[in-house]
Amino acid sequence: MSTNQKSNRATKSGFAHEANEKVQAKYDVEQAQEALRWISDLTGEQFDISGQKDNFYQQLKDGRKLCQLMNVLNPNSISKINPGENSFKLMENISKFTTAAKNYGLSDSETFQTVDLFEQMNLHQVCLCLHALGRKAQKKGLSGLGPREAEKNERNFSAETLNQGNSIIGGQLGFNKAR
Template identity: 90%
Template sequence: MYFQVQAKYDVEQAQEALQWISDLTGEQFDTNGQKDNFYQQLRDGRKLCQLMNALNPNSIPKINSGENSFKLMENISKFAAAAKSYGLSDAETFQTVDLFEQMNLHQVCLCLHALGRKAQKKGLSGLGPKEAEKNERNFSAETLNQGNSIIGGQLGFNKGIAKS
């Protein structure tokens, strides 16, 4: 299972995500999408917190620094919570261990791309394709009833059917 998850990791998507973070935060760093670099750039959660603050000012007022593992994991956790309040679903975010212990860097990358789509929808610099908008349609009862009188294309067409 672990290897299947790791095989989904896409270097190009990771590089796009790191470049987007660099552009939005104004911080220059190595945006190479290789797994080791992706992990090293994001493992302490600081850049993720800065990204959220760039998208939604003061969404994470205190960003922890230092090398205390619990404080760094708290940064990642704060990012995930802020991303959810920004509009991401649980399925689009990731668990702290996915990043901190390199359990699922693919999911981290997917989360960043989902966040990029939300940012685009809110008129900010985004990442990846534009998020689809809901296109709900309401038909009158008369229109729905007219649909009942149409014979389906296959109905009544029986040429070529073998008879037993």
């Protein structure tokens, strides 16, 4: 949490504290900076793209930039972006973004929960989501982020080729002595 935001959550201790520290340690400043630069480039909005945790949070916490990004990638995917400072409306922006990202092709494991961003529970997962979204954008011919997503490489073998594999005995099948 930033120093100027009050949390209603109890301080974590014991195992919960250790687990939280482990999650927080995964955050990568360079990945976050790449993600913010990508958002800035696509939306045309200039803002601080420093990947420091507090800046990453400050830039994305209201969900507006995320919704604008989604509308660039998939026009009109988010019809109304909520303005203002009402926490529920801002969390709704984040929720709209994750729903639109799933509709764009991201899986549940590639997205994040609203509290991961809004309450800074797991900014690393937010960053991973943006990178996954960048790979999907590349696949759809848009400016993307990170390595290109692999294409499906399906192979079809003839029945004869498949049957040839049945006659080969695996190297360790039934063999338990040292050579």
